[in-house]
Amino acid sequence: MKTVEEIKAAIEAAVPGAGVEIVANPSPSGQHSLLLKPEHAVAVGKFLRDDAELALDHLSNVTGVDWLDKEIAEKVKVTRQVTKTVDGVEQTVEETVDETRKRVEPGYLEAVYHLFSVAKKHGPVVLRMRTQNRSDQVELPSLTAIWRSAEFQEREIFDLYGIVFTGHPDLRRILMWDGFKDHPMRKDYVEPDDFDYEPTAHDEVLKRAQEHRAKQEAAVQEGAGQ
Amino acid sequence: MTNSAAESAMDAKVEGWNRPRVIEPDGDNELLEVAMGPHHPSTHGVFRMDVALDGERIAKLKPVFGYLHRNHEKLGEGQTYLASMPYTDRLDYICSLTNNWAYALAVEKLAGLEVPERAEYLRVIVGELTRVQNHALAVGFLIQDMGASGTPLMYAFREREKILDMFEELTGSRMMCNYMRFGGCRVDASPAWLDQARKVVAGLPGFADELEALLCTNEILMARTQGVGILPPELAVNAGATGPLLRASGVNYDLRKVDHYSIYDRFNFKVPLGDHWDVYDRFMIRLLELRQSVRILEQALKDIPGGPVMDPKAKLRGFRPKPGEAYGRIEAPKGELGFYLISDGGPNPYRYRVRPPSFVNLTVLEDMCLGQNVADVVLILGSVDIVLGEVDR
Numbered sequence: 241m242k243t244v245e246e247i248k249a250a251i252e253a254a255v256p257g258a259g260v261e262i263v264a265n266p267s268p269s270g271q272h273s274l275l276l277k278p279e280h281a282v283a284v285g286k287f288l289r290d291d292a293e294l295a296l297d298h299l300s301n302v303t304g305v306d307w308l309d310k311e312i313a314e315k316v317k318v319t320r321q322v323t324k325t326v327d328g329v330e331q332t333v334e335e336t337v338d339e340t341r342k343r344v345e346p347g348y349l350e351a352v353y354h355l356f357s358v359a360k361k362h363g364p365v366v367l368r369m370r371t372q373n374r375s376d377q378v379e380l381p382s383l384t385a386i387w388r389s390a391e392f393q394e395r396e397i398f399d400l401y402g403i404v405f406t407g408h409p410d411l412r413r414i415l416m417w418d419g420f421k422d423h424p425m426r427k428d429y430v431e432p433d434d435f436d437y438e439p440t441a442h443d444e445v446l447k448r449a450q451e452h453r454a455k456q457e458a459a460v461q462e463g464a465g466q
Numbered sequence: 467m468t469n470s471a472a473e474s475a476m477d478a479k480v481e482g483w484n485r486p487r488v489i490e491p492d493g494d495n496e497l498l499e500v501a502m503g504p505h506h507p508s509t510h511g512v513f514r515m516d517v518a519l520d521g522e523r524i525a526k527l528k529p530v531f532g533y534l535h536r537n538h539e540k541l542g543e544g545q546t547y548l549a550s551m552p553y554t555d556r557l558d559y560i561c562s563l564t565n566n567w568a569y570a571l572a573v574e575k576l577a578g579l580e581v582p583e584r585a586e587y588l589r590v591i592v593g594e595l596t597r598v599q600n601h602a603l604a605v606g607f608l609i610q611d612m613g614a615s616g617t618p619l620m621y622a623f624r625e626r627e628k629i630l631d632m633f634e635e636l637t638g639s640r641m642m643c644n645y646m647r648f649g650g651c652r653v654d655a656s657p658a659w660l661d662q663a664r665k666v667v668a669g670l671p672g673f674a675d676e677l678e679a680l681l682c683t684n685e686i687l688m689a690r691t692q693g694v695g696i697l698p699p700e701l702a703v704n705a706g707a708t709g710p711l712l713r714a715s716g717v718n719y720d721l722r723k724v725d726h727y728s729i730y731d732r733f734n735f736k737v738p739l740g741d742h743w744d745v746y747d748r749f750m751i752r753l754l755e756l757r758q759s760v761r762i763l764e765q766a767l768k769d770i771p772g773g774p775v776m777d778p779k780a781k782l783r784g785f786r787p788k789p790g791e792a793y794g795r796i797e798a799p800k801g802e803l804g805f806y807l808i809s810d811g812g813p814n815p816y817r818y819r820v821r822p823p824s825f826v827n828l829t830v831l832e833d834m835c836l837g838q839n840v841a842d843v844v845l846i847l848g849s850v851d852i853v854l855g856e857v858d859r
Contacts, residue, residue, distance in 0.1 A: 267790020267809065268578030290479075297703050298719075301793060301804050301821040354793050354806070354821075358703045358717060361724045364793055388484040389706025392829050400537075409485065415532040415858060424537055 241362040244272045247294065254287045255280055263368060273352070273366035278380050281369055282407075285386040288355065288365070296365055299387035301354040302394060304401035306374070306427045309347040316341050347374050349403050353383065353390075371403060374426075382408035400425035484704045486832045489525040497525055500840075504533055508611045508844040511854030515831075515843065522839045527832045534858035542818030547573055547648070547785055550818065555642040557820060558856040561600050563592045563633070564798040566646040571727065572794030572805035573648045577787040580777050585650040586729045587770040591663065592633070592645065593796075594759040594766070598670060599626040600799035600851075601710075601752040601759075602677075608749055608848040609681060612690055618681060625673045628666050635659055649780030660767060667763045674757050682750070691746040695834040695846035698743060705830045708823050709801025710755065711850055714740035714747040721797035728796075732769070733762045745842075748849040786813050800824050800851055820859060824852035 242250070248260045251274070261275040276284055288296045318339045321332050349371045356363030371378045382405035384390045394405045395414040402423035405411055413420060422429060491497055503514035512533035518526035538557065542550045554569045555562035567589055574581065581589075606622030630640040636655055637643040645652050655663075681687055697707070702715040712719055720737045722730040738754035740747030787809045795804035801823025808817035827850050834846050 265790050267576050267788060267792055269575040269790065269792035269794075271791065271793060299706055300708075300795070300802060301806055301819070303806055303817075303819040303821075305808065305817050352806070354804070358719045361719075366793070385481070385484075387706070388701070388704045389826055389829055391705075392825060400539075415535040417532070425540055 241360075242294070244274060244365075247288075247365060248274060250291070250294070251284050251287060254291070255283045258284055260284070271364060271366055273368050275368045275370065278369050281367075281381045281383065282386065284367075285383045288367075289386055293360075294365075295357045295359045296355040296363065298356045298358045298363075299353060299383070299389045300356050300364070301352075302383075302390050302397065303352050304397040304403055304425065305350040305352060306401060306425065307347045307350060308427050309374075310345040311342055312345055313340050313342050315339070348372070349374055349378055349401055351380055351394075351397060351403055378402055379404045379406050381406055382411075384408050399423070402426065484701055487836055489520065489523070489836055491520040491525060495520055502843065503530075508847065510607065510848075510852060513852070513854055513857070515847075517840070517843070519840060524835045524838055524840065524843060527835045527843070529828050529831055531828075531854065531857050534854050536859070538859040539818055539820060542820075543815060546813045547787070547815060548782060550815075551646070552642065552644040554820075555644055556855055557822065557859065558798065558800060558803075558824070558853045559641055560603060560853055561596045561799050562641055562643045563596045563637075563645055564796065564803065566643065567593055568794065568796045568798060568803040569805050570646040570648055571796055572792055572807050573787070575794045576790060576792035576807050576809055577648065577785075579649040579780055581650055581728075582774050582777060583729075583771055584654070584773040585775040587766050588651050588655055588775060589646065589728060590730070590733075590766045591655075591763060591770070592636070592643075594763050595629050595632065595663075595666075597759045597799045598756050598763075599629045601756045602626055602673075604710075604799075604848075604851040605677065605681075605749060605752050608745075608845065608851075609687070611844045611848040612687065614687075618677070621673075621677060621680070625670070628669070632659070632663055632666060635662070647776060647780070647782065648785065649777030651775045654775045660770065663763075664767050667760060667767060670760045670763075671757065674753060674760070678753060682753070687749075688746065690842075691744065691749060691845060691849075692742070693744055694838060694842050695745045695849060696743050697830055697834050701830060701833060705833075706826045707801070707830055708827065709797070709799070709851075710748055710751045711801065711827050713737065714751045715743045716740050721795060721802060725795070725797075730762075733765050735759075735761050745845050745849040752851075784813070786811060791817075795821070798823055800853070800856075801827055820856075822856040822859065824850070824854075825857045825859075828852060828857065 244262050248262060251258050251260050258280045259277050263273045263275050265272045288294055316339050317336055319334055319336050322335045324331060324333050351369045353367040355365045369380050380403055382394055394408055397403050398411055399413040399416055400423055497518040497520055500517045500519060501514055502517055503509045504512040514530040516528045516530055517524060554565040557565050602622040602625050606619035609618040633643055634640045636659055637645040697715050699715040699717045702712050703717055716739050718737055718739055735758045738751050740751055789809055789811045791808040793804055793806045795802050803823055804821035806819040807815050810816040835843050
């Protein structure tokens with residue numbers, strides 16, 4: 241079995257401009273992954289499947305991961321001019337101050353593919369692809385044409401995470417029903433407020449049920465007022 | 467479809483070779499659309515197949531599921547690692563112990579935990595007992611779907627009851643065992659339990675003989691299953707089929723041999739392979755695997771050493787693996803069961819993913835059914851051996 245570095249080199253030799261990055265995995269499992277550029281993913285997939293030495297013919301697991309926008313606080317040293325009274329005389333002095341700056345690292349949705357080889361009996365090789373953001377640019381190329389096992393699993397990601405796989409032969413919801421809106425596996429998913437009460441409502445559920453009832457009563461009164 | 471024609475089409479790997487065939491209706495017959503399920507006795511739960519029929523022939527088949535969907539993965543992300551363990555029992559509720567095992571294995575990979583030797587032996591013993599009862603049941607239900615109402619299934623249930631009694635004595639529950647922990651097993655097996663297990667295992671070859679004598683050369687069974695639901699090996703590999711479904715297509719891929727996980731290297735056993743890729747092969751593979759499991763059980767019950775069943779360094783409370791990710795998989799009775807975990811250093815997994823074998827095995831259901839008769843769909847589905855608790859999650 242080749243190391244990730246060797247696989248990266250092989251991919252870049254076979255697919256010019258593929259630009260594969262290695263995503264290190266610090267856990268003891270040592271399963272490092274390869275981050276693909278979406279525009280080259282299909283070509284890379286074909287290479288990995290058909291290459292005689294790698295022969296990654298078995299796509300075992302396909303899944304999505306949601307990474308939220310991250311707010312990163314950084315301490316920066318800033319020099320600025322401050323007016324101060326020194327020895328009774330007003331002076332302008334340069335001073336170095338610590339300042340905390342916040343910057344937002346945009347979140348993204350990620351599709352993760354675990355490949356094995358049935359012919360050579362090795363693996364896993366982990367591939368990742370990332371969307372531009374979490375809202376409007378969520379397209380990734382489908383790898384179903386290369387590995388059929390992605391068919392249902394990509395549908396599941398579309399259903400639960402909302403990644404749109406371009407080139408998928410039959411992209412529909414698979415676990416949720418067709419009329420369902422939103423994507424329940426996203427980290428910021430909020431359950432719809434669509435229940436009256438539960439038979440054993442308690443703690444949080446009781447609070448939600450009471451809020452829900454109050455909202456409903458307010459809506460009824462508003463309707464009566466008109 | 468002849469096998470050689472299918473093979474030559476696949477050798478070239480032309481675009482779309484792994485897609486289901488398009489079946490044109492004979493003459494100007496219209497296609498009749500039928501929903502098989504969700505409440506159909508042969509679907510083993512709430513599962514629907516939207517079928518388009520050309521007379522008796524299947525021209526299109528789309529599996530529809532999600533009726534039991536409870537977002538198992540979201541639940542897993544909202545609670546600690548250990549709290550998910552009992553939930554894994556509910557995935558494939560026929561084989562809760564192998565679900566426990568796969569999850570424990572993935573977490574052990576993520577956190578780098580060791581498992582004591584006695585615990586590994588206990589895992590193999592309960593895992594293989596699970597395989598025996600699952601395969602007995604799968605065969606029983608397959609024959610039941612074929613119309614052999616009751617008798618063979620009850621033979622299977624009789625043997626399964628003995629194994630479930632063993633589980634109950636060891637873990638406290640017949641089906642929802644919740645037995646394994648990260649770094650070992652929850653409780654040790656008593657010498658009396660091991661003796662009882664030896665007795666049960668000694669009775670299993672007789673059961674296999676009996677079942678084979680009853681079924682294997684039965685004329686109706688042969689006529690209904692041979693040459694039905696053919697799955698070519700190339701497509702099986704490409705579509706991620708695993709377990710008995712893959713091996714019945716003649717592909718030698720058993721994770722117990724390939725991944726060398728746990729202590730399977732120490733046991734002497736064979737991997738049965740199919741030759742004709744049809745429903746009959748899938749039925750026979752399960753009976754043969756059952757016999758191999760008995761061989762493993764005999765060896766494991768003979769060699770089991772003493773010692774602790776939990777890694778003393780393993781923490782049950784306040785368990786927080788370092789940031790990172792791991793994918794761990796085992797050969798569950800239905801195929802490759804994998805767990806993919808991402809840790810961000812917190813007490814809950816950031817991502818908890820189950821790779822259920824039945825779900826992925828259903829990908830090729832349409833390919834196997836096209837061109838067959840409606841009555842054969844029931845058999846082909848039965849030969850895939852699905853559990854909806856795992857498909858829908």
